Amino acid sequence: MRLFLDIDGVMVHANPYKKVDMGEDGFYKFNANAIDVINSIDDLEIILSTSHRFRFDIQEWKNIFQRRNIKFKEISIMNLKLDSKFSRREEIEKWINDNKIDPDDLIIIDDDKSLNGLPDNLKRRLILTDPYIGLNNAALQNLQLRNR
Known part of the structure; x- marks a missing residue:
């Protein structure tokens, strides 16, 4: 499963x-609930869509996720240049189309409200989080219910 992750x-x-707690490596500590939800997804390929995506190289991202006990098969970066002209929705939609990714093989987890404008085949694969809370089990269950 491919996961576009903010x-x-x-x-x-x-x-x-x-305040957001920091890890010893100088990057954010991830919420335990969010880690549990991510780890509940099998055969995971993480595609970083976050604005932080160019902050580290791929190997350091792998290290960050491993130190936070996140299980994954692969990590990559949505390598579209950060450009204020494009919304997160436009970035993700372009990446999916350019890379010919099957919508049934992806999940998008983000708090960006522009993603409400995704086409229905992608929007049904979206977990839109409450930014004040972050990812939790209820958000994942909502996705599972929509995709039955």
Whole structure:
């Protein structure tokens, strides 16, 4: 399963009134609930769609995810240049189309409301998180119910 993954508002809260804890490696500690949800997805290929995606090279991202006990088969970066002209929806949709990814083989986890504008075949694969909470089991169950 391919997973387009955001970090802020997904793996960590994006509540401006609460501090985000940092790991010893200088990057955010991920929420335990978010880690559990990610680890519940089998045969996982993570595609980083986060704005942090160019902060580290692939090997360091792998190290970060391994140190946080996240199970994955592969990690890659959605290597479209960050451009304020494009919304997250446009970035992800372009990446899916350019790489001919089957919508049934992907999940998108993000807190960006522009993703509500995805076409129905992609929107049904979207877990839109509450940025103040981040990813939790209820969000994953909502996706499973939509895809029955």
